[in-house]
Amino acid sequence: MHDLVGGRSAWTVLGLPTEGEVGDRRRIRDIVRPAASVGITATIADAREAAQASGHTHAPIAVLGEDNVLIGSLDPVGLRLPRKTAVEHAMVRAPGTIRPDVRLDEALQQLRDDGLAYTFVTTARGEIVGLLFSDDHV
């Protein structure tokens, strides 16, 4: 039997079973929620508008640079700041992220182990994909 290494890697990356039963094959990308987002030059007024438009007013707002790359996070409490406040001054830089191809059960367990309520999901290049919450059910 040929051992096609490339094929095995692709198989593994896609989360297909390597032993035993099939189990839960879902990945983060299967349930990731959209994240409200604003550009780095936005104001708190813009962030409020983005949060309300997304319907996620209790979720952090992604602050994006060029090419939709995540560069900061604004906690929803930050929406209480005066409307003209520059988001850049209030945001927390370089928030924690996770990749969309990580297995869902592993990712949720990691969030719970770390006691985290959420994490941003980005591609390996930092482009925003969305948000994963620890109370998202498997």
Place this chain on the structure above:
Amino acid sequence: MSDRKGSDRKASDGKGSEPREPRPVRLGWWLSAEEHDPRALVSHARLAEGAGFTTAMISDHLRPWTRRQGNASHVWSVLGAIAEATETLQVGTGVTAMVSRNDPINIAHAAATVAVMLEGRFFLGVGTGERLNEQPFGQRWARTGERRDQMEEGIEVLRSLFAGGNVNHRGRWWNVENLSLATRPSTPPPIYVATAGPRSAALAGQIGDGIIGVTPDQRLVDVFRGSGGAGKPCLGQVHVSIAATIDEARANAWNWWSHAVVPPALLSEMSKPEHFEAASAAVGCDTIGDMVVCATNAGPIVVAIDRFVGAGYGTVYVHQVGPDQQRLVDLAAAELLPHYGTPA
């Protein structure tokens, strides 16, 4: 996928929604019991209330960080006087430790009395303490995890005593035998837990009514919320030195709050004010401006407060370092409180 331009997906995820105009950021006044004598602290509480502040927090120390600071009054005595001197100001401890100095019975006794005097305006801040305030009792300085366990069990005792009825408790750290507090408020005061790392943030989420943080660390807020603290208050603290010039502001900060440059890992471990003085001198004054916002106007202070709010803190206590408290009163009334939507 990104939802940068909005989405028709509304709040159907159980996270709820907020009103269009969120409630404003709340600014608090920090009463530094290490720097001011008890009569001045009462006077400052009255000043803060008059300036438009709605909340204040007072430090609970047995000794000052440095001898230059020169004070460390008994917090419960001062709180009793503040209760009489103010009418609307909420006041809490920041923070009270249950290690050697304070048995939870004594804290519950004092806190219940102050809560009655303040008539719903009191909150109890608790933490794992500093060796500075515990070593005079001559006992072993326990590691952080042990002190966290002590605090956790202590909070359980506090809640039992606040709830009323006869309390019996025989635990690993604390005992109570047949005690019922005769003087206690009808509603127990909220217990806010000081948080410096993810473990204390997680514990605060599980057993606290809120957190008190000293750095704008969004991860701590998130761990707190993810551990049961969602929707509960997050209180932050900003040290400022407002003066006529930046040089004066830096000199004032260094003169009165030099221990701020001591690495956080050492803050809870050193046992004498002289140790803090030596460590501060070794580090030097170059970084004091990174730890204390040195300013001549509201701009840098607003930026520092905004960082806390952006990280999830809804209330930020402003500590004007040094004797000139009037500068903060004036700046707050003229600029800070109006800026954040609190009428002066």
